[in-house]
Amino acid sequence: MTTPIAPVTGESYHTQHSPFGAFASFTIGLVDAPGGFGQSLRGPARQNIYIGFQNGPEAPWQLLPFLTPPKSQEGAFTGDTTVVQAPRGFNALRPADYQRTLGWASDTWRADQGRFGFSLLSPFGEVPDPAKMKRATARFHLAPVIAGWIEYDNRAGTSPVELIFGVGNGDDTLRPLGDTCADLAGFAGGRKFGYATAPGRDVALRQGFDVLEPKFRDYRGLLVIAGESALVFTVPAGKKRRFPLVLGFYAAGPVTTGLESAYAYTRVFTDLEDVLTHGLAEFARYEKLAARRDRELARSKLDADQQFLLAQSTHSYLGNTQLLWSKGKPLWVVNEGEYRMINTFDLTVDHLFHELQWQPWAVRDTLDLFSRRYSYRDQLGLSFTHDMGVNDFFTPAGRSSYECDEIDGCFSHMTMEQLLNWVLCAATYAAKTGDKAWLRANKKTLLACADSLHRRDHPDPAQRDGILKHDTSRAGHGSEITTYDSLDVSLGQARNNLYLAVKTLGSWVLLEHAFRDLGLKAAAQDARATADLLARTLTTKFESDTGFFPAVFEQGNRSRILPAVEGFVYPLYLGYRDAVAPNGRFAALFAQLRRHIGQALQPGICLDAGTGGWKMSSTSTNTWFSKIALAQHVVRRLFPEAMSPAARAADKVHADWQRRPGCGRDAMCDQIRSDSGESCGSRYYPRGVTAYLWLDE
Numbered sequence: 001m002t003t004p005i006a007p008v009t010g011e012s013y014h015t016q017h018s019p020f021g022a023f024a025s026f027t028i029g030l031v032d033a034p035g036g037f038g039q040s041l042r043g044p045a046r047q048n049i050y051i052g053f054q055n056g057p058e059a060p061w062q063l064l065p066f067l068t069p070p071k072s073q074e075g076a077f078t079g080d081t082t083v084v085q086a087p088r089g090f091n092a093l094r095p096a097d098y099q100r101t102l103g104w105a106s107d108t109w110r111a112d113q114g115r116f117g118f119s120l121l122s123p124f125g126e127v128p129d130p131a132k133m134k135r136a137t138a139r140f141h142l143a144p145v146i147a148g149w150i151e152y153d154n155r156a157g158t159s160p161v162e163l164i165f166g167v168g169n170g171d172d173t174l175r176p177l178g179d180t181c182a183d184l185a186g187f188a189g190g191r192k193f194g195y196a197t198a199p200g201r202d203v204a205l206r207q208g209f210d211v212l213e214p215k216f217r218d219y220r221g222l223l224v225i226a227g228e229s230a231l232v233f234t235v236p237a238g239k240k241r242r243f244p245l246v247l248g249f250y251a252a253g254p255v256t257t258g259l260e261s262a263y264a265y266t267r268v269f270t271d272l273e274d275v276l277t278h279g280l281a282e283f284a285r286y287e288k289l290a291a292r293r294d295r296e297l298a299r300s301k302l303d304a305d306q307q308f309l310l311a312q313s314t315h316s317y318l319g320n321t322q323l324l325w326s327k328g329k330p331l332w333v334v335n336e337g338e339y340r341m342i343n344t345f346d347l348t349v350d351h352l353f354h355e356l357q358w359q360p361w362a363v364r365d366t367l368d369l370f371s372r373r374y375s376y377r378d379q380l381g382l383s384f385t386h387d388m389g390v391n392d393f394f395t396p397a398g399r400s401s402y403e404c405d406e407i408d409g410c411f412s413h414m415t416m417e418q419l420l421n422w423v424l425c426a427a428t429y430a431a432k433t434g435d436k437a438w439l440r441a442n443k444k445t446l447l448a449c450a451d452s453l454h455r456r457d458h459p460d461p462a463q464r465d466g467i468l469k470h471d472t473s474r475a476g477h478g479s480e481i482t483t484y485d486s487l488d489v490s491l492g493q494a495r496n497n498l499y500l501a502v503k504t505l506g507s508w509v510l511l512e513h514a515f516r517d518l519g520l521k522a523a524a525q526d527a528r529a530t531a532d533l534l535a536r537t538l539t540t541k542f543e544s545d546t547g548f549f550p551a552v553f554e555q556g557n558r559s560r561i562l563p564a565v566e567g568f569v570y571p572l573y574l575g576y577r578d579a580v581a582p583n584g585r586f587a588a589l590f591a592q593l594r595r596h597i598g599q600a601l602q603p604g605i606c607l608d609a610g611t612g613g614w615k616m617s618s619t620s621t622n623t624w625f626s627k628i629a630l631a632q633h634v635v636r637r638l639f640p641e642a643m644s645p646a647a648r649a650a651d652k653v654h655a656d657w658q659r660r661p662g663c664g665r666d667a668m669c670d671q672i673r674s675d676s677g678e679s680c681g682s683r684y685y686p687r688g689v690t691a692y693l694w695l696d697e
Contacts, residue, residue: 013664021323048168166230246279258394313688316668381452466534490559506567
């Protein structure tokens with residue numbers, strides 16, 4: 001009989017397992033919770049997942065706890081309303097009964113003293129420019145497939161052991177894949193998703209109202225009107241067996257509006273069966289690629305908590321990626337987690353470091369689309385929208401799905417923020433890749449950006465000091481905001497904001513180098529002079545009596561923020577030493593920032609007094625992991641003396657936030673209450689890959 005589900009103790013968190021560019025995830029890991037196949041969802045699916053082993057036909061199944069006890073659908077067919085719950089012989093394992101290891105490209109569970117194993121693989125690597133891919137290359141890199149395996153070591157056993165991998169799809173039935181492809185044993189949800197292995201004498205299919213104890217069987221032992229399905233594998237006594245699994249997705253035809261496009265993989269795969277057959281044929285290559293990524297992370301200098309945070313965030317990033325094909329060209333999208341906004345520029349600038357390593361063309365293509373379709377001019381000059389649309393709907397040219405007129409706070413315009421984001425992404429991409437041709441092609445845009453930055457300081461050159469003082473006319477009687485839209489005024493307000501001012505300084509540093517590479521001597525000199533002016537202005541804002549910068553340079557603001565150093569991540573990443581040297585051109589500013597950060601990273605200020613987690617602002621408990629990771633990188637590289645034992649200990653705090661049900665219900669969460677570790681927004685989120693920067697430390 002079923003063992004009652006006990007309260008959860010220990011780690012419990014969902015992880016997204018996703019192919020590159022498919023905007024799809026197979027999500028499992030939260031104790032006593034369903035998950036499964038999800039296409040373009042804002043959170044985990046709601047399928048029961050059956051994974052485990054049975055030591056003999058009379059023994060109960062031992063299942064990983066990724067399900068809730070389902071109600072039988074038998075009564076809906078028979079009219080027998082007394083059939084509420086079918087008897088199910090299984091034990092839902094507790095976290096103490098198994099070990100889970102999350103790798104950079106894998107997720108593995110072991111139980112029964114290590115004899116039982118199950119793993120899902122999300123291999124990733126360098127992806128060539130899809131516009132130039134040959135068919136075979138495209139099939140390997142763009143296949144919407146996840147690899148996995150299930151195994152048991154029965155060498156010491158005296159009787160066969162059965163293994164199970166199955167999906168309970170609620171009221172919806174799955175179809176046996178063998179009906180359409182004799183080379184596949186498994187099940188599919190229509191044409192959209194499925195799981196399979198290679199047929200064999202040790203592999204059997206089950207389908208019924210109760211997949212663990214089937215009651216009704218047709219001519220082949222299935223009941224295809226029922227919603228639960230599974231593969232059952234037999235491991236003979238005296239043997240050890242590992243069986244490959246492939247999980248696939250397929251979404252045919254146009255999937256977006258506004259800009260009509262289809263998934264790029266549909267150009268090289270004909271249907272779901274083609275995807276799953278390919279996955280089995282290339283299983284060894286995918287397994288090898290995943291193992292390579294896992295080794296790289298394991299051999300890094302990161303500790304166990306940092307490795308977990310990078311691995312979990314990379315899994316969620318991949319789950320939000322979407323490679324489309326529109327008008328004969330690739331169209332790159334990263335969706336914004338639970339909000340599903342398309343290419344939110346605030347995220348693009350933070351995904352930058354990860355993408356320049358694995359798919360630099362994605363940065364270039366996104367910048368081109370912002371320039372071509374999602375740029376606009378207001379009374380002060382050029383800027384760019386917050387995003388390109390939402391939920392597979394591309395908004396009209398020059399407009400986002402987020403930004404509204406005539407308001408303060410959330411949903412106002414982020415005109416200055418997005419202008420800076422285009423500059424930073426463009427200059428960083430060109431410098432890192434050496435793509436001089438692209439830089440030359442965008443010379444006029446970069447010059448227009450510089451002019452717009454100047455005018456947002458002040459239209460009159462004589463009154464400029466480098467800091468944003470003028471809001472866009474699009475805001476009307478409202479005011480501009482920053483990416484930190486859900487925080488208080490310390491980070492939410494754009495005008496006279498410390499965070500945005502330092503980010504502006506970083507932009508001018510990068511513009512100087514870009515203009516110099518373009519041979520624009522006067523523009524490069526102007527950029528350098530503006531950066532120096534802004535740095536001098538910032539030094540005048542420092543409170544010598546308190547040792548802090550105010551977060552906002554108006555109305556006596558006394559909030560203290562960690563993103564005061566965020567703008568230096570770009571020259572740091574590109575190796576512009578003079579701009580980030582303690583005794584370099586910004587030595588006076590660096591001395592003040594060192595004092596500011598050292599004092600901010602104290603309990604009760606920007607370290608939460610209760611949990612010890614990092615806070616973006618001293619006056620807000622809403623903190624964002626992606627920005628914590630970025631700030632940690634800059635502080636550890638440029639201000640290491642600020643890393644007190646309490647500041648260093650926070651990595652475990654941040655990891656525990658993600659490993660507990662409060663955040664773990666929705667895979668990688670970004671917005672977290674620093675005093676409780678509960679998620680408060682930005683769930684199923686991609687932006688945590690800012691942690692990729694840690695590998696450079």
